[in-house]
Each structure stands twice: as C-alpha cells, then as structure tokens.
Amino acid sequence: AQTVTQSQPEMSVQEAETVTLSCTYDTSESNYYLFWYKQPPSRQMILVIRQEAYKQQNATENRFSVNFQKAAKSFSLKISDSQLGDTAMYFCAFMKLTGNTPLVFGKGTRLSVIA
Amino acid sequence: DSGVTQTPKHLITATGQRVTLRCSPRSGDLSVYWYQQSLDQGLQFLIHYYNGEERAKGNILERFSAQQFPDLHSELNLSSLELGDSALYFCASSVGGVWTGWYEQYFGPGTRLTVT
Numbered sequence: 001a002q003t004v005t006q007s008q009p010e011m012s013v014q015e016a017e018t019v020t021l022s023c024t025y026d027t028s029e030s031n032y033y034l035f036w037y038k039q040p041p042s043r044q045m046i047l048v049i050r051q052e053a054y055k056q057q058n059a060t061e062n063r064f065s066v067n068f069q070k071a072a073k074s075f076s077l078k079i080s081d082s083q084l085g086d087t088a089m090y091f092c093a094f095m096k097l098t099g100n101t102p103l104v105f106g107k108g109t110r111l112s113v114i115a
Numbered sequence: 116d117s118g119v120t121q122t123p124k125h126l127i128t129a130t131g132q133r134v135t136l137r138c139s140p141r142s143g144d145l146s147v148y149w150y151q152q153s154l155d156q157g158l159q160f161l162i163h164y165y166n167g168e169e170r171a172k173g174n175i176l177e178r179f180s181a182q183q184f185p186d187l188h189s190e191l192n193l194s195s196l197e198l199g200d201s202a203l204y205f206c207a208s209s210v211g212g213v214w215t216g217w218y219e220q221y222f223g224p225g226t227r228l229t230v231t
Binding site: 042043044045046047050101102103104105106107108 | 148159219227
C-alpha cells in the first residue's frame with residue numbers, strides 16, 4: 001500500500017517570499033503520478049501541479065514548481081512570490097500509473113501567507 | 116467551477132439515522148470517486164465506480180454503500196450514523212478508462228455532514 005507523509009502541519013510565509021512544502025511517500029511502484037492539491041477556505045479541491053514519475057524534469061506551473069527526488073521518494077512544492085490567495089491547505093497526493101485509480105493523500109500542510 | 120455537482124451542501128442529522136449524498140459528474144466523465152475528509156483521518160478514498168460498476172473499495176465502512184446509475188450520477192448512502200461520521204464528503208469524476216494513463220479527477224464542492 002502507498003503512504004504519503006507531510007511532516008509540516010502548518011507553515012507561514014510573508015507575502016512575495018518563497019516557501020517550500022515537503023512531502024515524502026512510500027511505494028513499491030516504479031511508475032506513478034504525484035500531485036499537489038490546494039484547498040482554500042472554500043473547501044474546493046484544486047489541482048496545483050502534477051508530476052509523472054517517469055519524467056526526470058521537474059514540473060512547473062507559473063509560480064509553483066516541484067522538486068522531485070525519485071530515489072529519495074521526496075516531492076516538495078515551492079511557491080514563489082507568495083500571494084495572499086495562496087493561503088490554503090495543501091495536500092500531496094499519489095496515484096498509480098494504472099489508469100483510473102484513486103488518489104492517496106497526505107494529511108496536509110496549512111499555509112498562511114502574511115501581508 | 117469543476118463541473119461536478121454535489122447535493123446537499125450541508126446536512127445535519129442525528130445518530131442512528133440514514134442519509135443519501137448525491138453526485139453528478141462532469142458531462143462525459145464515466146468515473147466517480149468518493150472521498151471522506153475528516154479532521155483526524157484527512158482525505159480518504161471510499162469507493163470508485165466506472166460506468167455503473169464498482170471498481171475499487173477503500174476504507175469504506177459496511178454501514179456505507181454507493182451506486183452509480185445509468186445516467187452516471189452516483190449516490191453514497193450512509194446508515195446507522197455515528198458522531199464520527201461527521202465529515203466533508205467529496206465526489207470526484209474523471210473521464211476514466213481501462214488503459215494506463217492519467218485522468219484528472221475533478222472534485223465537487225463537497226457535502227458537509229454533521230451528525231449530532
């Protein structure tokens with residue numbers, strides 16, 4: 001079974017600064033997907049970024065980028081130029097490569113962006 | 116707006132009661148997943164349906180059941196409710212398929228269940 005661990009329950013960052021959220025996972029699969037989801041106070045789950053394990057290049061989406069270390073089973077999220085709207089819970093998630101499988105989530109990191 | 120709808124948004128009921136949560140997937144999506152988000156357990160997968168058939172079960176209690184109808188909407192039935200069942204229940208849909216590949220799961224807004 002896969003497990004996802006987020007060791008930082010809460011973090012804060014000043015507006016315009018950079019913050020990194022950590023995630024580690026455990027799996028015996030060699031190919032899989034990793035995700036970061038954002039859950040703002042509205043509770044809506046929003047996909048932030050996706051990484052395919054077979055790709056060596058780290059994914060980027062505008063101000064969001066990941067540091068994917070497959071051997072270490074580590075998948076951190078870096079948010080650059082933090083904005084007040086980035087305040088949310090962030091969940092790291094794992095999915096097997098086989099299509100149509102459920103997501104396995106970490107327990108989340110609550111990020112507060114301070115003006 | 117993800118295109119996935121869930122009703123009701125909020126539900127307050129008493130212990131021992133039975134409730135039904137409804138999910139309508141995005142147009143064209145064949146897969147429906149149910150997840151439970153509670154304070155102590157985080158987000159956990161409950162069950163997955165693809166085109167009317169159950170595909171996978173996660174940490175779903177025997178008191179809970181689900182089905183997906185021919186029009187592809189899905190219902191999650193929770194019975195003999197306990198205080199610990201209070202949670203946010205999400206439905207997510209995806210295009211799905213039986214071949215290897217990635218299909219984004221689009222989440223609905225959730226149903227907040229409070230058991231008193």
